[in-house]
Amino acid sequence: MRLIFPIIDGEVNHNTMTTKYPIYVISKGRHDCCLTADFLLKDGVDFHIVIEPQELELYLQKYPRELIYVLPFSNLGQGSIPARNWCWEHAKEQGHKRHWIIDDNIRQIRRLYKGKRIVCNSKIAFDVVEEFVDRYENIAVSGLNYTFFVMPTLKHPFFLNTHVYSCLLIDNNIPQRWRGRYNEDTDLCLQVLSAGYCTVAFNTFMTDKMATMTMKGGNATELYKGDGRLKMSRSLERVWPGVVETDRRFGRPQHKVKNEWQKFDNELIRRTDIDWNEIENKKWDIKLTAVDEIKSNRLKNLLDDIN
Numbered sequence: 001m002r003l004i005f006p007i008i009d010g011e012v013n014h015n016t017m018t019t020k021y022p023i024y025v026i027s028k029g030r031h032d033c034c035l036t037a038d039f040l041l042k043d044g045v046d047f048h049i050v051i052e053p054q055e056l057e058l059y060l061q062k063y064p065r066e067l068i069y070v071l072p073f074s075n076l077g078q079g080s081i082p083a084r085n086w087c088w089e090h091a092k093e094q095g096h097k098r099h100w101i102i103d104d105n106i107r108q109i110r111r112l113y114k115g116k117r118i119v120c121n122s123k124i125a126f127d128v129v130e131e132f133v134d135r136y137e138n139i140a141v142s143g144l145n146y147t148f149f150v151m152p153t154l155k156h157p158f159f160l161n162t163h164v165y166s167c168l169l170i171d172n173n174i175p176q177r178w179r180g181r182y183n184e185d186t187d188l189c190l191q192v193l194s195a196g197y198c199t200v201a202f203n204t205f206m207t208d209k210m211a212t213m214t215m216k217g218g219n220a221t222e223l224y225k226g227d228g229r230l231k232m233s234r235s236l237e238r239v240w241p242g243v244v245e246t247d248r249r250f251g252r253p254q255h256k257v258k259n260e261w262q263k264f265d266n267e268l269i270r271r272t273d274i275d276w277n278e279i280e281n282k283k284w285d286i287k288l289t290a291v292d293e294i295k296s297n298r299l300k301n302l303l304d305d306i307n
Contacts, residue, residue, distance in 0.1 A: 140197035
């Protein structure tokens with residue numbers, strides 16, 4: 001079900017829905033096309049955009065001041081790393097156990113249901129992931145997989161011990177941090193897996209993320225231009241020799257983690273202070289509702305079967 005909570009008279013409608021853990025959307029150079037902020041507003045989910053000070057007036061043209069966190073630095077030449085670590089420390093100082101950090105080029109969230117990848121309200125996805133992750137003691141990084149990685153026939157609700165990109169829920173108390181300039185998501189996942197923690201990439205819910213280099217701003221402007229993609233791949237290879245290698249995919253340089261992450265066999269550790277019988281019998285009240293005209297016969301039949 002999709003709920004709409006618009007901006008009214010330049011202010012956020014305060015009937016927004018708050019997730020258990022805070023959501024940070026890091027953005028640069030996309031004041032007029034911050035896709036993630038737009039869909040979160042549409043879904044009525046509470047969040048903050050994190051920007052550099054020189055862009056405040058630009059973002060205020062579209063978003064209310066109360067939605068914006070302004071960083072205490074600008075143009076450090078390190079991509080999004082300083083902003084990501086700032087969000088981490090900010091969430092920790094606020095007393096949160098975890099925090100969401102989301103790229104600004106995501107259009108919407110989908111749910112995998114009976115072989116269909118259906119657009120859903122993102123609050124549902126955040127709630128499900130938060131509850132699942134909090135059942136375990138050792139999940140350091142989790143998040144939503146990309147839609148184009150989740151085939152309709154996929155039977156796995158999540159992948160364990162693999163990369164998590166662009167929409168991440170992070171344990172604030174782990175000692176690892178964002179570092180370097182490039183491939184920060186892959187590097188952080190490798191850091192925590194090497195330390196014995198687990199990562200979880202959810203397929204039940206997924207993100208419609210714009211492909212790299214298809215939007216202005218962000219790393220496309222700061223890091224990827226020219227031979228940036230080759231530098232990016234080589235830098236991760238130097239940090240993780242024997243684990244990462246530079247390959248060529250889709251006609252461009254691309255890093256590759258050898259053996260497709262299979263070397264990591266870290267097991268999930270259940271919490272012992274919760275009622276697992278109650279958890280395993282819980283059912284989420286997620287209803288499929290038509291919000292637009294349905295043209296697909298398969299979707300029409302799916303909705304008819306439910307109703």
